Structures are given as structure tokens and as C-alpha cells.
Amino acid sequence: MNILQINSSVRGAASESSRVASSIAAKFAAAYPGAQIKVRDLGAQPHPVLDETALGALFTPAESRTAEQSARVALDDALIAEIQAADVVVIAAPMYNFGVPVQLKAWFDAIARAGVTFRYTETGPEGLLKGKKVFVATARGGIYPADADPLVPHVRMLLNFLGMTDNTFVYSSGLAMGPEAAAKGQAEADAAVASLV
Structure with a gap:
């Protein structure tokens, strides 16, 4: 089994989303002897954004x-090869200003390639x-109801x-709402991870 872990937080070792993602990946690795974990840390080594040159x-x-163009495309090709080879994908997706970090958006832009990871058909994509x-391990400072x-x-x-x-999706919520709320959010995430495998 190949496990691909994508970290996107810029907080390094202090990242809650990365902590939870690592717990999920470790749990699967323990359950499947011989499993391999590949970690790509987009916070530490950001992938270049999609710009006019890349397009x-x-x-x-x-x-x-x-x-130069071949080298740029090769960077995206490497990410596509990783996701194609993965059996389990664990994504650390912290919420920054109500969305994903630009580092994670750049990763999605890189792996979404027509004819390779998706195709258009007569009935749609x-x-x-x-x-x-x-x-997806997501960490957020507040608490958001599912419909919002x-x-x-x-x-x-x-x-x-x-x-x-x-x-x-596994949630660590309320992390900016004080120590008690943060501890509760982390405990809920840990309980969710414990029930996964």
C-alpha cells in the first residue's frame, strides 16, 4: 500500500492539520504491513503557482x-505521478481566511490535467x-456548521x-477560541482518527 501525505500548512511542526494527517497516515501504515508513506510538505517546499509561463x-x-518549459512541466508531472501511485491520500488542509492555503491550491492546480487525471466526455467530465x-485533516480557528x-x-x-x-474529513475546530475549546477540538479529531481503521 502506498500512502501519500500532503501537508500544506506554513506552521511547520506547530501545524495541527499536519499532526492529524500524520496520525492518519501512521494508523494506516500500522494496519497494513509493508505500507510506504510518502510525505510532500508544500508549506516547507511550495510548488510554483499556475501562471502564464506555466500555462x-x-x-x-x-x-x-x-x-525551461520542459522543466516546469516536469514539476507538475512529479506530483501527478505521486497521486497516481497512491492507494491512500491524506491531505492536511488548514483553513486560511475561509479557504485552503495557496500552497494546497497550487497542488490541486498541478494535478488537475485534462486527459491525464480527468477527461471530458459527452456526458460531462x-x-x-x-x-x-x-x-482530509482540516484545522480551523472557529467552529463551522456543516451547512456553512x-x-x-x-x-x-x-x-x-x-x-x-x-x-x-477529520476536523480540529475551535483552535483559536481559547485553550479549552482548542483541547476539545483536538480531542475530537483524535477520536475520529482512532475510529478510521
């Missing part, structure tokens, strides 16, 4: 690309990253679009 490289036929179990959560619907839409429809 130009992607839309240039491979045989016509400059060395079809995700090609099927058969993967995805866990600004982050989860967006991340779930991206995952579903790419074919990763088996996705589960």
Missing part, C-alpha cells in the same frame, strides 16, 4: 517545449484518479472532480 508550457506540445481512499463550512465543499468538489469520491 504556456503545458499547452506547448512536448516536442516543441524549451528546456470524468475523474481518472479512481479507487483511492482520501482523508466554507472549505469542505470546495475541497470535496475538487476531489470528486478528479475521481477521488471516497473522501472523509
Whole structure:
């Protein structure tokens, strides 16, 4: 089993979303002897954002690309290869200003490639990253009811679009609402992780 862990927090060792994601990955690794965990830390090593230069490289036929364009596309290719090889994907997605960090958005932009990880059909788009179990560990300072959560619907839409429809969210909430609320949110996240496998 290949487990891919994507950390996107810029808080390093202090990141709650990364802590929970690591717990999920470790739990699966313990349950499946021989499992391999690959960690990509986008907070420590951000992937370049999708800009005009990158878009130009992607839309240039491979045989016509400059060395610089080929190198830029290769960066995205590496992320796509990782997600294609993964059986379990664990994403640490903290909430920054009611959305995902730019580092995580850049990752989604890199792995969403028409004809590779999704395709357009006569009946609409079809995700090609099927058969993967995805866990999203999200940490947030406040508490958001399910019908007013600004982050989860967006991340779930991206995952579903790419074919990763088996996705589960684990929440650490209330982290900025005082020590008692933070401890409660962390305990709830830990209890959710304990019940996963």
C-alpha cells in the first residue's frame, strides 16, 4: 500500500492539520504491513503557482517545449505521478481566511490535467484518479456548521472532480477560541482518527 501525505500548512511542526494527517497516515501504515508513506510538505517546499509561463508550457506540445518549459512541466508531472501511485491520500488542509492555503491550491492546480487525471466526455467530465481512499485533516480557528463550512465543499468538489469520491474529513475546530475549546477540538479529531481503521 502506498500512502501519500500532503501537508500544506506554513506552521511547520506547530501545524495541527499536519499532526492529524500524520496520525492518519501512521494508523494506516500500522494496519497494513509493508505500507510506504510518502510525505510532500508544500508549506516547507511550495510548488510554483499556475501562471502564464506555466500555462504556456503545458499547452506547448512536448516536442516543441524549451528546456525551461520542459522543466516546469516536469514539476507538475512529479506530483501527478505521486497521486497516481497512491492507494491512500491524506491531505492536511488548514483553513486560511475561509479557504485552503495557496500552497494546497497550487497542488490541486498541478494535478488537475485534462486527459491525464480527468477527461471530458459527452456526458460531462470524468475523474481518472479512481479507487483511492482520501482523508482530509482540516484545522480551523472557529467552529463551522456543516451547512456553512466554507472549505469542505470546495475541497470535496475538487476531489470528486478528479475521481477521488471516497473522501472523509477529520476536523480540529475551535483552535483559536481559547485553550479549552482548542483541547476539545483536538480531542475530537483524535477520536475520529482512532475510529478510521
